[in-house]
Amino acid sequence: MHLDPQQEDARDPLGHLRSQFVLPTHPHTGQPLIYFCGHSLGPQPLATAHLAEEFLDDWGRLAVEGHTQGTPPWVSYHETVAPGLARLVGAAEPTEVVAMNTLTVNLHLLCTSFYRPTAQRYKILTETRPFSSDTYALQSQARLHGYDPAQALVHLQPRPGEATLRTDDILDAIDRQGHEVALLLLGGVSYVTGQLFDLAAIAAAARRKGMVVGYDLAHAFGNVPLHLHDWDVDFAVWCHYKYGNSGPGAVAGAFVHARHAAFSGPRLAGWWGQRKDIRFQMGPDFEPIAGAEGWQLSNPPILGLLPLRASLALFDAAGIDTLRAKSLRLTGYFAHLLGQIPGLTIQTPADPAQRGAMLCLEIAHGGRALFDRLRNEHSIVGDWREPNVIRLTPAPLYNTFAEVHTVAQALASLLSEA
Numbered sequence: 001m002h003l004d005p006q007q008e009d010a011r012d013p014l015g016h017l018r019s020q021f022v023l024p025t026h027p028h029t030g031q032p033l034i035y036f037c038g039h040s041l042g043p044q045p046l047a048t049a050h051l052a053e054e055f056l057d058d059w060g061r062l063a064v065e066g067h068t069q070g071t072p073p074w075v076s077y078h079e080t081v082a083p084g085l086a087r088l089v090g091a092a093e094p095t096e097v098v099a100m101n102t103l104t105v106n107l108h109l110l111c112t113s114f115y116r117p118t119a120q121r122y123k124i125l126t127e128t129r130p131f132s133s134d135t136y137a138l139q140s141q142a143r144l145h146g147y148d149p150a151q152a153l154v155h156l157q158p159r160p161g162e163a164t165l166r167t168d169d170i171l172d173a174i175d176r177q178g179h180e181v182a183l184l185l186l187g188g189v190s191y192v193t194g195q196l197f198d199l200a201a202i203a204a205a206a207r208r209k210g211m212v213v214g215y216d217l218a219h220a221f222g223n224v225p226l227h228l229h230d231w232d233v234d235f236a237v238w239c240h241y242k243y244g245n246s247g248p249g250a251v252a253g254a255f256v257h258a259r260h261a262a263f264s265g266p267r268l269a270g271w272w273g274q275r276k277d278i279r280f281q282m283g284p285d286f287e288p289i290a291g292a293e294g295w296q297l298s299n300p301p302i303l304g305l306l307p308l309r310a311s312l313a314l315f316d317a318a319g320i321d322t323l324r325a326k327s328l329r330l331t332g333y334f335a336h337l338l339g340q341i342p343g344l345t346i347q348t349p350a351d352p353a354q355r356g357a358m359l360c361l362e363i364a365h366g367g368r369a370l371f372d373r374l375r376n377e378h379s380i381v382g383d384w385r386e387p388n389v390i391r392l393t394p395a396p397l398y399n400t401f402a403e404v405h406t407v408a409q410a411l412a413s414l415l416s417e418a
């Protein structure tokens with residue numbers, strides 16, 4: 001992909017959004033860093049500080065009355081983000097989504113309801129290397145039902161010599177092993193290879209086989225367009241601190257398909273899941289809110305939610321389809337430049353439809369030292385995943401084509417010295 005980075009930046013319809021972020025600077029020189037680490041922790045939306053001040057002011061002045069008189073009232077604060085979340089994940093209605101807890105907690109809550117193993121059908125089909133927390137969560141869910149995780153967890157495997165999974169192989173595995181699988185739990189975008197799975201085709205195949213379909217969208221939320229309702233996904237969980245730019249430990253998200261709105265099976269319950277009209281009667285009988293909110297346990301943490309409000313306003317200003325269009329060009333340009341550098345292998349699929357914004361670079365030798373030099377000598381922030389992967393992400397909300405060019409040049413120069 002040949003393009004002029006300066007020209008691209010000049011005509012970028014999203015270029016103005018960069019100024020809506022506080023971007024990190026070098027601790028000693030104060031110079032801006034090139035921040036290519038939004039796949040791990042997104043930068044701070046500028047409006048966060050204002051919302052935080054507003055909240056602190058409300059809390060100080062109103063104390064308990066902030067629950068009903070805060071801007072917005074704290075009792076329903078989480079509801080203010082539901083429409084924006086619904087748009088980003090492709091929910092049919094805001095009632096299919098809820099902002100609550102953290103990702104792993106939400107995974108446990110929804111597995112408790114939707115992983116219903118039987119003697120014939122108890123397995124969990126998952127990716128090659130799920131994120132560690134997902135592995136621990138799934139292992140413990142299997143154990144809770146009396147199954148040996150070594151038997152229960154089935155990992156999809158790439159072909160020998162290949163780093164990523166082929167869609168046909170995933171569909172084939174679903175077809176062959178599906179009758180034993182209770183739950184398919186897949187990351188939307190793999191955290192370690194950057195592969196974006198064909199979430200529509202996989203959900204359709206798995207549902208045809210009678211599996212429950214759950215997606216971990218930590219690396220997909222705010223990165224690629226999602227259509228969870230239309231894909232007929234049973235449930236999904238994600239965090240907001242990566243592409244969602246909502247700060248470390250930000251309140252996470254969950255989707256439960258409208259098919260399950262009146263779910264009456266097992267769940268772990270708390271008072272915030274209780275029907276709103278009777279919640280404060282404090283009665284002994286749990287009557288869940290219809291929809292995703294019924295899985296809430298506790299009252300919403302305002303400080304953990306307010307950056308998400310600031311961030312969602314920027315997603316609404318951009319529109320996920322416009323963001324994706326820029327992302328395809330930005331990451332396509334990055335892949336094109338990196339493809340010309342000897343000694344560097346891109347693990348992430350070359351097909352743009354099979355990746356989001358992030359590229360995972362496999363460095364055969366001296367990867368860690370290279371990574372350190374990128375940061376220390378070129379002020380480029382990415383991250384390192386053992387044993388040999390550097391992850392770098394040009395994020396379309398705030399990164400530029402000029403930065404992509406600079407990062408590729410820095411890598412080329414460092415690798416030529418190696």
Ligand SMILES: Cc1ncc(COP(=O)(O)O)c(C=O)c1O
Binds near residue numbers: 103
């Ligand atoms: C793919 C994936 N799943 C799960 C998690 C865990 O998230 P949390 O700490 O919010 O539970 C992460 C965190 O980075 C992740 O990348």
